[in-house]
Every structure is written in C-alpha cells, then in structure tokens.
Amino acid sequence: MEWTVVVGRYSPPGEPQPKGERGAPFAAPYEKAPPKTYQTFKVDLPEHAMVLDALIAVREYQDESLAVRCACRSAICGSCAMWVNGHARLVCTSKLREHTVDGKVTVEAPPSMPIVRDLVCDMTPFWKKNYSVTPWLENKQPIPQGEEYRVPNAAMEELIQEVSCISCGACLMDCESFAVNADFMGPAALAKAYRYTADPRDAQTTDRLDTYSKPSGVWDCTHCYECVQQCPKGVAPLEQILKLRKMAVDAGFTHNAGTRHADAFAESVRDSGRLNELTLMPKSLGLFNIPAQLQSLPAAFNLLRAGKLPPLIHHAIPHVERIKNIFKKIGGRFK
Numbered sequence: 001m002e003w004t005v006v007v008g009r010y011s012p013p014g015e016p017q018p019k020g021e022r023g024a025p026f027a028a029p030y031e032k033a034p035p036k037t038y039q040t041f042k043v044d045l046p047e048h049a050m051v052l053d054a055l056i057a058v059r060e061y062q063d064e065s066l067a068v069r070c071a072c073r074s075a076i077c078g079s080c081a082m083w084v085n086g087h088a089r090l091v092c093t094s095k096l097r098e099h100t101v102d103g104k105v106t107v108e109a110p111p112s113m114p115i116v117r118d119l120v121c122d123m124t125p126f127w128k129k130n131y132s133v134t135p136w137l138e139n140k141q142p143i144p145q146g147e148e149y150r151v152p153n154a155a156m157e158e159l160i161q162e163v164s165c166i167s168c169g170a171c172l173m174d175c176e177s178f179a180v181n182a183d184f185m186g187p188a189a190l191a192k193a194y195r196y197t198a199d200p201r202d203a204q205t206t207d208r209l210d211t212y213s214k215p216s217g218v219w220d221c222t223h224c225y226e227c228v229q230q231c232p233k234g235v236a237p238l239e240q241i242l243k244l245r246k247m248a249v250d251a252g253f254t255h256n257a258g259t260r261h262a263d264a265f266a267e268s269v270r271d272s273g274r275l276n277e278l279t280l281m282p283k284s285l286g287l288f289n290i291p292a293q294l295q296s297l298p299a300a301f302n303l304l305r306a307g308k309l310p311p312l313i314h315h316a317i318p319h320v321e322r323i324k325n326i327f328k329k330i331g332g333r334f335k
C-alpha cells in the first residue's frame, strides 16, 4: 500500500540546506522557531504500518541523510516524540492510516523545542525541568527497624499513574504555558513532583510544596489539557498538577497569585452566579500590591481600547441561591 509522508527538514546554518518547499514561518507563540523545508516521500508499507516505519523506510531506501531519533519502536524508550500533523506524538505507535489526512501525513520536529536537525529536537529544556525535581524520598523518622516501610495500597495506587511516564517530552512539546514561558516547570516535571510529594514515606512534603507553589510552578498551568491529550502513557499530568495544588493549599501555601486567582474566581461565582472579570485581576495580584496593580494598568487600557473591558455592572443572575447551595454542599473552602 502506498503512503505519502511530508517531512519537515532542517539543517543547521552553514551546512548544505535541504531542497524542497520552503515552509512559512510558524505563527505565535512559535514564531522564533526556524521555518522548515518540506519534502514529500512515497513509501510502500502494509496497512498496519506506523509513521516511524515510514520514516525508517525513507531513511533506508530514499535519503540516508534524514535525521530521526528512535530506539525501541514500542513506546518504551520515549525517544521518538515529534509533531505529527501539528501535535506531539510517539511516531512508533502512530498508525499511518489514522494520521493520514487528505492523502498525506506531515511529520516535523516540534517548533516549541530547539531543533538539532530534521526530526531531531534538543531535549535540554525538558531534562532541565526534570532535574529541578528531587527524584528520591527523604526518610521519615523514626525509620522502622528490622522491617520495611508499610504503605497502604491505596496510597501507592495514587502514584502509579505518574510512574508510567517514559520521559518522551510530548506533553511539554504541546504545553501552551511552556510556549509562552520557558521557565514554567512543565507537565512531566510537575507530574513527577506529585509522585514524590504525595508519597506517604517522604519527609520533605512541606519543602516540596513550597517550591512548587512559587512562580513557574503549579499555578502557571493554564488548564489547556494538551498534556492530557498528547501523553501516550496515560500519565495525565494536569490531573497530577491539580492534586499538587490542592495539597499546597491544604498545607497553607496560599499567599501567591495562583491561589488568589482561584479564590477570586470561586468567590465571584458563589456570590453572583457569574465570573466578574473586572475584579479578577486586581484580586489575583493582591489588592494592596500597588506595584503589581500599576504594572497591570497598560493591559487594562489595551482591553479598554479594544472594547473588551467587562461591564462595570452585570445583570443579576436569576435563582443565584441555587449556585450558593451547590457551594454549601461541595464548595470546600468556599462554603
């Protein structure tokens, strides 16, 4: 069966450049990524073949200069994550028949990461974020003598999801927060952070929560769900981030913009039945944080100029007491 694969090629400056159709510059937030050159290949492979099979066929029989990183070919080593039709995928488990759209599948290095060559991106940003998480447990005292630590099964089941991570970086490649803030710890590192923070044997829980509550930590996630959709192993990093947030708030780490933002959001809905965007920003920054309030003025003027400033007075929501009742029943801190 014949398949059409469009491959984004890139060679470092000063080296012979690939011939083909020059792609347009990437749109924001990836405008700093170098444009690629796109080459089209036809490969003959069975119906059940994977995208990686097609790339290897190209490299073996048509163009041996094609750079592609892979090893296990079975979703274990995590080395073959790249963009397939504009989203991060492990190409060794992506079927050609499922990703062929309008007769072709387009494969390229993700523009969110530095590029080395062709389909190989530089994973340094991903590893640096992983290294920022202390990947071992500090013993709780006293250490049990003559026996092993006893941990309830339920507590360990909570952690199993993250342990499936193969460090492929697909979640970070498509993370919208990372795209605009290179310092954001990112989904995989934060999922790993949850794995150690929530382990009942660890004595460093408070220190860890303090670290992850700081800027570029758990509160900088924008809930875009890309990491949940792209993770090939079901780690669902966003779910782990939300659990870390709850742990941090319960432990008293509430003096930060993220918690204030979440509180302002919940209080507005509880009290009026709607989100009052006009008060959301000032409350998130801290009402008495004058320097931050002044810094936000240009953004407010831009909204005003664009006619996007929310109304000063909202229409009353009918039966708002029903929403208050919901909060009374399940509102946690906002009862």
Ligand code: SF4
Pocket: 171, 174, 175, 176, 177, 178, 186, 187, 220, 221, 222, 223, 224, 225, 226, 227, 228, 237, 238, 241
């Ligand atoms: S949900 Fe959060 S961590 Fe996950 S990709 Fe979106 S911004 Fe990144």
Ligand code: SF4
Pocket: 164, 165, 166, 167, 168, 169, 170, 171, 172, 187, 188, 191, 230, 231, 232, 233, 234, 235, 236, 237
């Ligand atoms: S969380 Fe999922 S997508 Fe992210 S590195 Fe781990 S396995 Fe890959």
Ligand code: FES
Pocket: 069, 070, 071, 072, 073, 074, 075, 076, 077, 078, 079, 080, 081, 090, 091, 092, 093
């Ligand atoms: S080649 Fe190892 S995960 Fe794809």
